[in-house]
Structures are given as structure tokens and as C-alpha cells.
Amino acid sequence: MPILVMKFGGTSVANLDRIRRVAKRIGVEVAKGYDVIVIVSAMSGKTNELVGWVDEISPLYDAREYDAVVSSGENVTAGLMALTLQEMDVPARSWQGWQVPVRTTSAHSAARIEEIPTDNIRAKFAEGMKVAVVAGFQGISPEGRITTLGRGGSDTTAVAFAAAFGAERCDIYTDVDGVYTTDPRISPKARKLERIAFEEMLELASLGAKVLQTRSVELAMRNKVKLRVLSSFEEQSDEAGTLVCDEEEIMESNIVSGxxxxxxxxxxxxxxxxxxxxxxxxxxxxxxxxxxxxxxxxxxxxxxxxxxxxxxxxxxxxxxxxxxxxxxxxxxxxxxxxxxxxxxxxxxxxxxxxxxxxxxxxxxxxxxxxxxxxxxxxxxxxxxxxxxxxxxxxxxxxxxxxxxxxxxxxxx
Amino acid sequence: MPILVMKFGGTSVANLDRIRRVAKRIGVEVAKGYDVIVIVSAMSGKTNELVGWVDEISPLYDAREYDAVVSSGENVTAGLMALTLQEMDVPARSWQGWQVPVRTTSAHSAARIEEIPTDNIRAKFAEGMKVAVVAGFQGISPEGRITTLGRGGSDTTAVAFAAAFGAERCDIYTDVDGVYTTDPRISPKARKLERIAFEEMLELASLGAKVLQTRSVELAMRNKVKLRVLSSFEEQSDEAGTLVCDEEEIMESNIVSGxxxxxxxxxxxxxxxxxxxxxxxxxxxxxxxxxxxxxxxxxxxxxxxxxxxxxxxxxxxxxxxxxxxxxxxxxxxxxxxxxxxxxxxxxxxxxxxxxxxxxxxxxxxxxxxxxxxxxxxxxxxxxxxxxxxxxxxxxxxxxxxxxxxxxxxxxx
Known part of the structure; x- marks a missing residue:
């Protein structure tokens, strides 16, 4: 079966209704014949609450404990998403970072993914499981402690899974419906791009167009992972959103894209x-x-x-x-x-x-x-x-x- | 160093102020020369919120996913408690169930603890760490999935750690200051017992005096763990609360204790x-x-x-x-x-x-x-x-x- 990676951010899973809507979207891809790996963020607001507590306790906190605390939001969403999919008769289970395991460096709060073994999840796909729900943003250090990848890290988790599993595509569902030629709030003439090259996306990401975490784009470029950015709040066709891809896949490059x-x-x-x-x-x-x-x-x-x-x-x-x-x-x-x-x-x-x-x-x-x-x-x-x-x-x-x-x- | 186990329930760690108060209490025991293992529950209300979500998604939920979701509350408290202790210059770190690992049966939502290896935590004590903060109520199954021990399971976690580490005593901090001859709300003449035998406590626990989870008392009796029940809301001396102990340690048994x-x-x-x-x-x-x-x-x-x-x-x-x-x-x-x-x-x-x-x-x-x-x-x-x-x-x-x-x- 071809593998598809789908990533959903905090606003897309903010409550049980939205989780249900997202689960339906996942079901559509399963029906197409994909084995799906879903990467979830914490329900919006949850991570901020946890970070707030840590900051209140200590401005100079131990990053290892910070990571242990703030990673818990993603675990909750992963479990709830798996339960919702099961309720819709889609065979699914959740994985926390350490269960995969997502092996990272020891740089707590800004760790980098080093390895994602695929045997465990592949074995479950072979047994008939259709969706692996993975808690994003987190991993495990060589010392066995929980690490996090920094804000927006779930994007990087998604791309790293797509690379490790050789996924057909990595779909990043977010609260915008793609990458625009500029911010529509500033120019009403802004137009959604159908395709954008990795290099362009990298420049845009680092310039503050906060659609994707910069590292996730670098990782996608290096591993030739096809990235698609699309909205989780709209009905989606296969052509929806913006595809971030290799320069060669863009027929006629714009001189200026954005x-x-x-x-x-x-x-x-x-x-x-x-x-x-x-x-x-x-x-x-x-x-x-x-x-x-x-x-x-x-x-x-x-x-x-x-x-x-x-x-x-x-x-x-x-x-x-x-x-x-x-x-x-x-x-x-x-x-x-x-x-x-x-x-x-x-x-x-x-x-x-x-x-x-x-x-x-x-x-x-x-x-x-x-x-x-x-x-x-x-x-x-x-x-x-x-x-x-x-x-x-x-x-x-x-x-x-x-x-x-x-x-x-x-x-x- | 002698080891002391201290367990704090949900109301004792309901917010950052209470966590600070509890941390001070732990500091007092560290100052006496103990290496301390602290077992924490989720902040009160948190577990109910998580259980509510799971129930709303599916009345016939997958207990494995339920456990993955509801165990997260304890992880948050464990990290916050470790950070608070560190801020008071008490060397501390947190452990989640799977990190110890607390090995349990696969009976999800009602798992039994089978083994608690002590090397990992002992090695950290040897390096100078004074407090190991462990998330209560949870463990890991032979299949590598997260398990929970059922309501009140943190009491059992505490007693199991006390047994595994040969702790001098297991102090259960709760919202009452000990075990009474009867419910003080019914008889104002109710008197706090200084000591009570395991067998008596077992009968009282199973009769609805909800001070301790029945299984934790059984486990303490079998392993001869000295259990003390005391309030986390009062200043405490060494003689505070009620000691649950072997019959032989009670000088003159009452004919009727409660x-x-x-x-x-x-x-x-x-x-x-x-x-x-x-x-x-x-x-x-x-x-x-x-x-x-x-x-x-x-x-x-x-x-x-x-x-x-x-x-x-x-x-x-x-x-x-x-x-x-x-x-x-x-x-x-x-x-x-x-x-x-x-x-x-x-x-x-x-x-x-x-x-x-x-x-x-x-x-x-x-x-x-x-x-x-x-x-x-x-x-x-x-x-x-x-x-x-x-x-x-x-x-x-x-x-x-x-x-x-x-x-x-x-x-x-």
C-alpha cells in the first residue's frame, strides 16, 4: 500500500468536533487505498497552558523537565484521534514519540530527529491497521528522556516520517489553504500558488510567512519529500492547497513567486x-x-x-x-x-x-x-x-x- | 541513605501554589537525610476532563487508547514538581511510568504492577539526586503500551515503590489527616487513630472509608510496608497522621477500632x-x-x-x-x-x-x-x-x- 503522511495543527484538533472532522478527512484517504500516518499537535491552547506553568515555576527551567511537561498535549490528541477513528471503524492506534521511537539528539527543547525506525508501524500496517496516529513535536534522547523539537516541530515530525517511510506525499493541514503570493490581509490581490519550489518556500518560511517550520522545509528538500500545504477547514480535492516540490516539477517558474x-x-x-x-x-x-x-x-x-x-x-x-x-x-x-x-x-x-x-x-x-x-x-x-x-x-x-x-x- | 516514599493526591497538587507547598514538605524530609521517591497524581480535575473526552468519543472505547490519554495528567504534575524542587535547590528529576519502567500486566485500565526495577533510580541517587518524582497510576505493558492501574492507583504505585526500594516508610498525603474511628461528619466524637492494623484498614477501605485504595493496603500488608496516612494541608511532625502497620506493632489492640x-x-x-x-x-x-x-x-x-x-x-x-x-x-x-x-x-x-x-x-x-x-x-x-x-x-x-x-x- 502507498503511504500518506497527514499532519494536523493545534487549531485543526482544538476540540472533539474538529477532531471528528479531521478523522473523516483521514477516512477519505484510507478509502483511496492509503496506509496513513497522522501527525498531531496538541489541542490549541494546551501547550501554552503548560509552558505558562513551567515559566511561572522557574524562568531558568531544566529543559528536560520542560520537555516532559509540554510534550503531554500531543499525547492526549494522539489517543483521542485514534479513538475517534476506531469509532468510525477505521483501524487505528496511537504512538507516543518514545514508542516509535523517534530518536533525537539530546538538545532539549530544540532537538533534531536522528532516526525513525519503521518496523514497528509497518508491522501493524501489515496486520491490517490503516492509520498510525503519532504525537508530533516530540522524541526520545539517547539517555531515554523525552525531547521536543521546538515550536512548529510537528511539521518536522511529519516530514521526517514521510522521509523514513518513503511516503507518496506529506500533507500539512493548517488554518490557511495554501501558500500565497503575499499575505492576503495586506494585498487583497494575493493569489494562492499551486506549486512552489523548496528553495522559495525556505526563503518565505525564514522571512516570517509562518505556514511551515523552516526546518521541515529543509528536511523535505533534502529527502525529496513532496509537501502539500492545505486547509483543514475546507472540503479538499486532490489538487487543493499548495504543493512544495522540486524546481523541476514546476513547469514554468515565475521570476518572482512571492x-x-x-x-x-x-x-x-x-x-x-x-x-x-x-x-x-x-x-x-x-x-x-x-x-x-x-x-x-x-x-x-x-x-x-x-x-x-x-x-x-x-x-x-x-x-x-x-x-x-x-x-x-x-x-x-x-x-x-x-x-x-x-x-x-x-x-x-x-x-x-x-x-x-x-x-x-x-x-x-x-x-x-x-x-x-x-x-x-x-x-x-x-x-x-x-x-x-x-x-x-x-x-x-x-x-x-x-x-x-x-x-x-x-x-x- | 534511607529511602522514604511520599505520595500526593490530586487536591494536594491542584495548582502551582499547592505544588510549592508540597515541595517544601518534601524538602523537610530531604533535610532529614532521606533519599525521597515522590509519587504524584494528576492535578485535581485533569483526569476527569480527559476521561470525559474519551467517554464522549466512544462509550465502548479501546482501553489501550484510554490509558494513553488519561495517564498524561500525572506526567504533567511529575515534571512541574521536579522543576519546583529544582527551583528550591533540591536535586530532582521526573520519571514517567515507562521510563522506570513500572512493568504491569496488560489488563488496561485495571493493570497490576508486576515489577519495578530499581537500578535506574538508585544510580541517580548515588550521583547525588535527592528526589525521584514518579508519575503515579501508570505503567507499561509487556507489549510496550501505556497502562493505568484504575482509580486511586497512585496509592498502589506508592506502596509498590516502597516495597521495591525497601523504603523506611510510605507516607500517603491526602486531604484528611489520618484514619478515624468513624466519619467525623457523622460523629463529632470521632477520634484519629495513631495506629491501625493492615487487616483493619483493609476492612475499612473495602467498606467505603475512601482513604486508601484497597489494593494498596493489601500490597503493603504482603510486603510489610509501613504506611502512614496524613494531611498535606497541615504542618506535620514525625508522629502525625495514622500509621497502618503490622498487628504486632500495635501495643494494645482495641477490641473495636472503628x-x-x-x-x-x-x-x-x-x-x-x-x-x-x-x-x-x-x-x-x-x-x-x-x-x-x-x-x-x-x-x-x-x-x-x-x-x-x-x-x-x-x-x-x-x-x-x-x-x-x-x-x-x-x-x-x-x-x-x-x-x-x-x-x-x-x-x-x-x-x-x-x-x-x-x-x-x-x-x-x-x-x-x-x-x-x-x-x-x-x-x-x-x-x-x-x-x-x-x-x-x-x-x-x-x-x-x-x-x-x-x-x-x-x-x-
Whole structure:
């Protein structure tokens, strides 16, 4: 029998009615002849309740105990889903992470899956079981302790099972019905993509389009797992949602597939630092040691042996960055005149596989922003992405203008 | 280091404040030099929520999935308790049933503990860990599935750990501060017992004094585990609560240690059945097949080859019993004139090890009831217990009168 992996997030299993609806959807795939592996999240709200308790007990908690506590929500859903399927006469049983076992590293709360033995579940399929319901987000460390994979980790669980079992496809059911050319809340012209390449999805995921956990996309790309994103709140055909797949499977690539944005960006500028070899290493070494994830970096033209260094970072890491740089300054290792922090910025990016073979995308993007009177503060590019940092108040305008300019509302 | 087992029920760990209070109590025992094994229940209300969901999905649920779902509440408490202890600088970690592993039979929802290997936890004690927090009520079957031990199963978990580790004592913290000569809500003269023999506790537990799960008392008796029942809501000394122990450890046994009662009793009478060999076997065979737990049985004097058969049973099994007897009647195997059911009865019992060597207890009990004008409907006795079935309206009066007559308010 071909194997299908289906993953359902917290809102899709928020209560017994929704669990029943999801079970019916699973039944449809079973009727098509699939052996189905279902990955479930905790009922929405449950994980937050558990995390809240742990935070209240101790801000510096033992991550091993945190994992033991927060993993329990997925176990409950897995059991309830198996019971619901059985009630519909679909042979099903639940597995907790340690029962499979989903072997992970010991990096508690951010563990990586290392191995998923398939014998156990395959044997049950051979005996006539049709659905294996697996608690997502969790695994077991080499020491036999429960681990979790970090927020959104159930996506990664799903892709890892699809890879281990050679599944025909991995369907990620969520509260949106696919991947869009941009956020429909910002541009009403946003269009759902039928297909998107792994590389594009990776850029979109890391840019804040929170449809899939970045790691799950990496894993799918590496293992050539066909990923489909679709809504658990709508009737679904085989063609529903968005398929995330290899570039080759997309007939005609768009030059630009999507416009992404992120509000949670800040810009910092070190004014007048010495322009000498090693200065960047001192600055970004100190930031790295402090656990700051620097994104974009710009070094201004040097004047009289001094320069300005500008970089962007997540808003919630600003305090940490300021502290690290001030300490380096006071230790005499870094002499700057001023440290400026700008919280009123946003990042807007255009992403598209087609950029590789098509030049002029950057120039076109800059012209569009210029025509709207939007000043660009920082620029970075990758092979398939161009990102700019702009004033936050222009973010929506920039997204809409770029979406229009690249004609993303039209099918290619 | 001597080992102490401490068990905390659902109301004792109902929220983070109570968990903190319990953690402090554990810290006191650690400071005395004990290595402590803590058995925790789910936060009160949690298990009921989970059971409610399962019942709503399916009245005829798969007990394996039921166990996987309902065991999760204990896992949460175990992690939260370990975190709270760590926050107080007490080295602690949590264990779920399968991690120990607590090996049980495969009788899901009513599993029995078969083995508890101690190496794993002992090794951690040797490394300096002071408290092992273990999720109660659960274990793992030979098939690797999660099992639960039935309601109140955490008491049994605690006693089983105390037996396996050769603990100095097993302290059961609950919402009452010990075992009383009778229910203080019925007789204000009820006195807390300092000690009670296992056999007496067994009779009291099975008679409805819901302080300890019956199986946990049996297990403690068989393994000579010293059990102490005490309140988690009061400051405690070493002498607090009630010690459940071997008869030999009680200096001077009371003739009667306690007066117990049960409201959940019904009386059924089969009027005019044939008085011939095998008739009892037909009646009680049919009831047993229907899963009815018959308690007391009385057969009246035979007249003209016919007799009346009276027995008592739990109120909630009356419907089942009536059906079973009517079916046997209709099948022609049992010919009775009438089937009478009396729901307005209660059972009152006096329990005491001293009865073994002291005669006249029954006579005294009957005289006391007679003096109060209370009619006795059925009598049963064991070596250390005399029970009577009476009209329910006289229950409180009977308990108070017997408590007074046997001078249970006075220390011996």
C-alpha cells in the first residue's frame, strides 16, 4: 500500500468536533487505498497552558523537565484521534514519540530527529491497521528522556516520517489553504500558488510567512519529500492547497513567486568605528557570543579611517545586542561614537527561483519603491531573494506595489 | 541513605501554589537525610476532563487508547514538581511510568504492577539526586503500551515503590489527616487513630472509608510496608497522621477500632424460590456472570420446600441484577414468586483486630441497635468485622450509638 503522511495543527484538533472532522478527512484517504500516518499537535491552547506553568515555576527551567511537561498535549490528541477513528471503524492506534521511537539528539527543547525506525508501524500496517496516529513535536534522547523539537516541530515530525517511510506525499493541514503570493490581509490581490519550489518556500518560511517550520522545509528538500500545504477547514480535492516540490516539477517558474515581509526587525548603527581589519569580526563576534541573530549587514564608505556599521536583527534581541556592544566598547576593544537603534523598520522581500536566470529584478524592485517615495535603508540579496529594510509605515504600501509590479495576481 | 516514599493526591497538587507547598514538605524530609521517591497524581480535575473526552468519543472505547490519554495528567504534575524542587535547590528529576519502567500486566485500565526495577533510580541517587518524582497510576505493558492501574492507583504505585526500594516508610498525603474511628461528619466524637492494623484498614477501605485504595493496603500488608496516612494541608511532625502497620506493632489492640458505613447498598429478595440443592448456585452464578458483586447473603428458613433468598449489592448494580435474574426466571431455571428491591438500606460495620480474642462483640452490637429500636435486616461477619444492613434513615444513629457504646472516643 502507498503511504500518506497527514499532519494536523493545534487549531485543526482544538476540540472533539474538529477532531471528528479531521478523522473523516483521514477516512477519505484510507478509502483511496492509503496506509496513513497522522501527525498531531496538541489541542490549541494546551501547550501554552503548560509552558505558562513551567515559566511561572522557574524562568531558568531544566529543559528536560520542560520537555516532559509540554510534550503531554500531543499525547492526549494522539489517543483521542485514534479513538475517534476506531469509532468510525477505521483501524487505528496511537504512538507516543518514545514508542516509535523517534530518536533525537539530546538538545532539549530544540532537538533534531536522528532516526525513525519503521518496523514497528509497518508491522501493524501489515496486520491490517490503516492509520498510525503519532504525537508530533516530540522524541526520545539517547539517555531515554523525552525531547521536543521546538515550536512548529510537528511539521518536522511529519516530514521526517514521510522521509523514513518513503511516503507518496506529506500533507500539512493548517488554518490557511495554501501558500500565497503575499499575505492576503495586506494585498487583497494575493493569489494562492499551486506549486512552489523548496528553495522559495525556505526563503518565505525564514522571512516570517509562518505556514511551515523552516526546518521541515529543509528536511523535505533534502529527502525529496513532496509537501502539500492545505486547509483543514475546507472540503479538499486532490489538487487543493499548495504543493512544495522540486524546481523541476514546476513547469514554468515565475521570476518572482512571492512578496514576503517581516515586522519584527530592528536596525542598529554603530557610528564612527575604526575602519581597520578585524573590526567586523570584533562586532559580530561579540553579537554572536550574546546569541544575537544578525540578518543584514551594511558597511558605509570609509571617511578618514572611520566608518559606520549598520545591521538588522530581530526586535526582541535588541536589548541583548546593546548590552554586548556596550561591554565590548567599555572593554576598549571597540571604539564607537554612538550606537543608534531604530525599531521603526520592516523588511520586505521578493522571492523567486526565476531570478537565477533573469536579470534586472533588483533594479525593477528599487524603481518601484522609488516611484512610491520609499527610502531603502539596507539591502541584501541571495540567489533567489532580494530584501530591503524600509520605514515600517511604508511596509503595506511596498508589499502592494511590488505585488502589482511583478503581476503576481496573474497566472503565468 | 534511607529511602522514604511520599505520595500526593490530586487536591494536594491542584495548582502551582499547592505544588510549592508540597515541595517544601518534601524538602523537610530531604533535610532529614532521606533519599525521597515522590509519587504524584494528576492535578485535581485533569483526569476527569480527559476521561470525559474519551467517554464522549466512544462509550465502548479501546482501553489501550484510554490509558494513553488519561495517564498524561500525572506526567504533567511529575515534571512541574521536579522543576519546583529544582527551583528550591533540591536535586530532582521526573520519571514517567515507562521510563522506570513500572512493568504491569496488560489488563488496561485495571493493570497490576508486576515489577519495578530499581537500578535506574538508585544510580541517580548515588550521583547525588535527592528526589525521584514518579508519575503515579501508570505503567507499561509487556507489549510496550501505556497502562493505568484504575482509580486511586497512585496509592498502589506508592506502596509498590516502597516495597521495591525497601523504603523506611510510605507516607500517603491526602486531604484528611489520618484514619478515624468513624466519619467525623457523622460523629463529632470521632477520634484519629495513631495506629491501625493492615487487616483493619483493609476492612475499612473495602467498606467505603475512601482513604486508601484497597489494593494498596493489601500490597503493603504482603510486603510489610509501613504506611502512614496524613494531611498535606497541615504542618506535620514525625508522629502525625495514622500509621497502618503490622498487628504486632500495635501495643494494645482495641477490641473495636472503628465504625464504618456505606450508603451505596441495596437489598434484593427473591421471594419463594425452590429450596433444593443447586438453587444458590443458579442465582449467584447468574449474578456473577452479569458482573454483580454480591456482598451479604441470607437464606430464610424453608417452609414447604420453598425459601426466600436475600442479598445485598452496590446500588448501581441493581438494574443489572434485576435483568440477570428476570432472564434466568424466564429461561425456566429459576422459579420465584416475586423479586423485591429495597434501595433504602445502609451497611454499618464494626471493625477490630481485638475481636479475634474477645467474644461478645456481636451480641453487644445487636443490643445497642435494639436499644435504639433499629431493626437488623441482614448480618455478616468476618474474623475482625461484623456488618449489618439496616434502614438507611437509621444509619447516622447507628454509627453514633456504636461509637459511644464501644467507647471509641476514649484512648485505650
Amino acid at each position: 512578496v514576503a515581509y517581516s515586522r519584527d526587525e530592528a536596525k542598529m548603527t554603530l557610528v564612527s568605528v575604526a575602519d581597520r581589519p578585524g573590526i567586523a569580526s570584533i562586532i559580530f563576534g561579540a553579537l554572536s557570543d550574546a546569541g544575537v541573530n544578525v540578518d543584514m549587514i551594511v558597511q558605509n564608505i570609509s571617511e578618514e579611517g572611520r566608518t559606520d556599521m549598520t545591521f538588522s536583527l530581530p526586535t526582541d534581541q535588541v536589548k541583548r545586542a546593546e548590552k554586548a556592544l556596550a561591554e565590548t566598547h567599555e572593554a576598549g576593544n571597540l571604539n564607537y561614537r554612538e550606537l543608534l537603534t531604530d525599531l521603526d523598520v520592516a523588511k520586505v522581500s521578493v522571492v523567486g527561483i526565476g531570478m537565477r536566470s533573469q536579470s534586472g529584478v533588483a533594479a525593477r524592485m528599487f524603481r518601484v519603491l522609488c516611484d512610491e517615495g520609499i527610502n531603502i535603508k539596507v539591502i541584501t540579496t541571495s540567489e533567489i531573494k532580494i530584501s530591503v529594510l524600509i520605514d515600517r509605515k511604508y511596509m503595506e504600501l511596498a508589499v502592494q506595489a511590488l505585488h502589482d509590479a511583478f503581476e503576481l495576481d496573474k497566472l503565468t | 465504625v464504618a458505613y456505606s450508603r451505596d447498598e441495596a437489598k434484593m429478595t427473591l421471594v419463594s424460590v425452590a429450596d433444593r440443592p443447586g438453587i444458590a448456585s443458579i442465582i449467584f452464578g447468574a449474578l456473577s456472570d452479569a458482573g454483580v458483586n454480591v456482598d451479604m447473603i441470607v437464606q430464610n428458613i424453608s417452609e414447604e420446600g420453598r425459601t426466600d433468598m436475600t442479598f445485598s449489592l452496590p446500588t448501581d448494580q441493581v438494574k443489572r441484577a434485576e435483568k440477570a435474574l428476570a432472564e434466568t426466571h424466564e429461561a425456566g431455571n429459576l422459579n420465584y414468586r416475586e423479586l423485591l428491591t429495597d434501595l433504602d438500606v445502609a451497611k454499618v460495620s464494626v471493625v477490630g483486630i481485638g475481636m479475634r480474642s474477645q467474644s461478645g462483640v456481636a451480641a453487644r452490637m445487636f443490643r445497642v441497635l435494639c436499644d435504639e429500636g433499629i431493626n437488623i435486616k441482614v448480618i455478616t461477619t468476618s474474623e475482625i468485622k461484623i456488618s449489618v444492613l439496616i434502614d438507611r434513615k437509621y444509619m447516622e444513629l447507628a454509627v453514633q450509638a456504636l461509637h459511644d457504646a464501644f467507647e471509641l472516643d476514649k484512648l485505650t
